[in-house]
Amino acid sequence: KAGVTQTPRYLIKTRGQQVTLSCSPISGHRSVSWYQQTPGQGLQFLFEYFSETQRNKGNFPGRFSGRQFSNSRSEMNVSTLELGDSALYLCASSLGEGSTEAFFGQGTRLTVV
């Protein structure tokens, strides 16, 4: 069974630009969550999509948005990039029930210069 696939693995962008990250979950998983990992803030929850609907949202500005398609693939978009957005962005796939574990992709390393 294929794991969670995130593309691209690495990305360098300039301040003010926007970026789109992609995540393909494990087949059969309907929930996709996004997390930001930085050395200073650790792992922080961005949002979760379940059956194409945003089900839960963390405490991030509106520049961070996402969507989920009918095949459960998800994209995350960050507009007007800031230096502080440099981070490892992780996507997690799960069946969507609280008792089930989430499986993570390898992440997209975003560097904003």
Added chain:
Amino acid sequence: AQSVAQPEDQVNVAEGNPLTVKCTYSVSGNPYLFWYVQYPNRGLQFLLKYITGDNLVKGSYGFEAEFNKSQTSFHLKKPSALVSDSALYFCAVRAVLTGANNLFFGTGTRLTVIP
């Protein structure tokens, strides 16, 4: 509010010795608890979880964890450490009551196993 504390940023242990990585949590109601491991430039790998039932749960690669409700702890253990266990370990919690699917993570503990 939910939170997880990993009081040790760094744990060093000699190869072959038992290891413990500590985790305490705060959550309203019952928790779902998880341990993940992260190797350099990789995502998080699931190790084990506590949902309900037996307080001692066994997971991947010989790891186990003990749920202690009175101490609100969920420490990760392994009887005999390997050099390949050196990595960053994260404890995470979900609150059963909220029904939300997102995880709250601790700040991570870097485990170094010394040959």
